Amino acid sequence: MKPILILYASRDGQAQRIAQTLAVHLNTWPVQLCNLKTPPAPITSSTAIIVVASVRYGQHHPEALQFFRQNAKQLAHMPLAIASVSLSARKGDGSPNSYLKKLIHQYQLAPFAALSIAGKLNYPRYGWLDKQIIRLIMRMTGGPSDGISCIEYTDWPQLTAFAQKITAHLRQDNADG
Template sequence: MPLKVLLIFTSREGQTDKITQTMAEQLEALGHHVERRLLTANTAPMSDLSSFDWVVVGGSIHYGKHEAFLANFIQRHLSGLSQTQTAFFSVNLTARKADKNTPETNPYLNKFLSQVGWVPTRTQVFAGALLYSQYNWHDKLIIRFIMWLTKGNTDTSKDIDYTNWPSVKAFARSLVE
């Protein structure tokens, strides 16, 4: 029987959008109904969360934090989220490191869930993309410095996609298996 899945996400540079699109394609290929909603600071409250079999929420890290409106959304909808199966995934460059690429070891995911007081059914973390070509000069300078501190790529002439796409697809499949 087809399941009804809602993917709610925030995305600054588009990587979380690509991740949810890949999840949607994977779930739809398995015969499930998928709805994707980009969450913004102006998104109206949603009253229909319990009408979905799965609600999957994803957010990316920007300057060490998930968007405040993502936290507000979750806190405002804790009741609806508790009435269905839920998943949360975090997209961050820290997850490019082997010792920070699981839900148990990723500090951003754990800190965020602790702050919002939500315990989703499933969690996952995905490495994001380093998109120097899309950053303004200020962001490029700061992100390059952060990458230098964390022994990452500092070559601003190229973008790097760290996302493990087979893991994204596997996570989507695991929701409905």
């Protein structure tokens, strides 16, 4: 059986953790986990592609954008699922937020599952400038702006439901031959 390819783009590790957890949930399939910083094998040798990418300053990481740009044609013919990781997603219910909608629109993607999932606030990790900007964003959105908090907002049951949706879709695909 061809593997499910899970690709992630992360800076502080939360999107990577989410991708790893997804791999555990999908363990009834062969799964290949790959950092998008290392170019993946040809994607056409996979059953499905799942991209997990976090957001910085309003954009998904450049390696994720590059992946979509370079593979848009093949992705149009493959099962694709996307999980977008951001702090603003803590306010949502998992349905695609503006970052994810923009990404889907920009690369004309047609994912069968798309999730906006909350990441982690980790002030101690941020450099001075990033910390001030995140404090401002958090102040504007009603989150902690103390500059010291470390809070994981990720809704893990939401990720479990996402994994179940992926499994159901791929089983159906398999059954349809």
